[in-house]
Amino acid sequence: MPADLTPLHHDLTFMSPLSEQRADRLARFVAAGLSEPGALVVDIGCGWGELLLRTLAAAPTARGLGLDLDAEAVAHGTATAAARGLADRVELVAGDAKEHLPDAVDAVICIGASQIWGPAVEEKQPLDYAGALAAIRALVSPGARVVFGDAIWSQEPTAQATAPLTGRPDEFVPLARLVELAVDARFAPVRVHEANQDEWDEFETGFSAAYAHWLATHPTDHPDAQAVRDRARAQREGYFSGYRGYFGMAYLELLAV
Structure with a gap:
């Protein structure tokens, strides 16, 4: 694929299916537990850190740590933090979350990142929600606030729905x-x-x-044009003719007990 594709933050506010209203709810939930000066919230798999930055804006004495493998997204998030006057209270790190997590934090945001504690994505195994939740619980004390979000099946998946993903009906679990x-x-x-x-x-x-x-700004006979068209078609067909309405995203607002 060509290297000059626009980055995801060009067209998305959040790296998950998340409206402004839902994001505000989640940020306020986490921020409400960060009243102590210097309280630390970690966003595991933060992308460009938009939800973390909104949480810090709502918790003016808190600190934030965002961890993600995508160096380009982290660089964009770092620039955004500086532009919003949050640079002195947040650190965004490009690297393996397991290597950079503190031993204890005051709150956690973890959306779409359960695979960090499970089998490699390339193995196409079921998502290890239990391992992720146990790892997050080990970071916090009773009463701490956690936002955990990840993929689920919104309804019993069909073969057509699973095919564009791993092909496994047990890849995800239902919300319950x-x-x-x-x-x-x-x-x-x-x-x-x-x-x-x-x-x-x-x-x-x-x-x-x-x-x-990309297709609108490059000639149709560009050497990469067919590959881009093929990728766009696969993404479009996989969603609209495959997992749309089946593949869901759950958001859990949790208290550690």
Whole structure:
């Protein structure tokens, strides 16, 4: 694929299907538990850190640590933090979260990052929610606030829905099972909600918008044009003719107990 595709933050506000209203709810939930000066919230798999920065804006004495493998996203988030006057209270690190996590924190945001504690994505194994929740619980004390979000099946998946993903119907669990796994990991759910279809449509089309931008600014006979068209078609068909309405995203607002 060409190197000059626009980065995801060009077309997406968040690296998950997340509306402004839902993001505000999650940021306020975490911020409400960060009243002590210097309290530390870590965002595991932060992308460009938008939700973390909004949480810090709502908790003016708190500190933030964001961890992600994507150096370009981290660089964008660092620049955004400086532009918003938050640079002195947040650090965004490009690297393996397991190598950079502190031993203890005051709050956690972890959205779409359970694979950090499970099998490599290339192995196409079921998502290890339990391992992720246990690792997060080990970071916090009772009463700490955690926002945990990850993929679920919104309804029983069909073969057409699983094919563009790993092809496994057991890759994800239903929402009810995820809630029970959180309880088993010693969390008490405060609120549980799921991304709606509008949030998913905005995310999926924003995720693939880079292909449209590229095709609109390069000649049709460019050496990379067919590869971009093929990638755009695969993304489009995988979503609209495959997992749309089946592949969901759950958001759990949790208290450690």
